[in-house]
Amino acid sequence: MFFALVPVVWGEERVGNTTWCRCGGCPPMPTVSESICCQEAGLEHVLRGHSCITVECTFSILCREVDVLEVAMLSLKDVRAESLDLFRLTAYRQFTLWARGHLGKKNRIPIPACVVSAIRAVFPSPEYRGFEYAYIYDDF
Numbered sequence: 001m002f003f004a005l006v007p008v009v010w011g012e013e014r015v016g017n018t019t020w021c022r023c024g025g026c027p028p029m030p031t032v033s034e035s036i037c038c039q040e041a042g043l044e045h046v047l048r049g050h051s052c053i054t055v056e057c058t059f060s061i062l063c064r065e066v067d068v069l070e071v072a073m074l075s076l077k078d079v080r081a082e083s084l085d086l087f088r089l090t091a092y093r094q095f096t097l098w099a100r101g102h103l104g105k106k107n108r109i110p111i112p113a114c115v116v117s118a119i120r121a122v123f124p125s126p127e128y129r130g131f132e133y134a135y136i137y138d139d140f
Contacts, residue, residue: 021037027117054114092111
């Protein structure tokens with residue numbers, strides 16, 4: 001059996017299309033850093049052979065269930081208001097904790113586009129900020 005290797009493109013060519021998606025669940029994203037598929041993100045330990053991380057049962061439980069997210073908010077001491085925005089942000093944190101472990105303060109890794117899309121489908125917002133790297137400023 002012969003498999004053709006598809007070159008991975010990491011530049012501006014990824015923006016606005018899904019040619020880079022390997023799972024079939026990624027939407028076009030507005031930036032290069034957000035244009036990443038779960039199949040290329042080093043998540044084999046949580047993919048467990050699934051074609052897309054969003055069909056994995058644990059993903060749905062941890063990142064899409066309101067009751068689970070409410071408990072996560074309590075553990076993060078992040079109970080400000082019960083808004084869809086807070087649920088969405090907590091779902092992103094839950095995914096990162098499950099898939100990557102605790103990263104530490106101001107350490108951020110882009111979340112695969114399929115995950116972002118699946119979470120936004122459950123907890124929508126009229127306005128999204130997108131992924132931003134944390135900037136560390138000197139306290140001097």
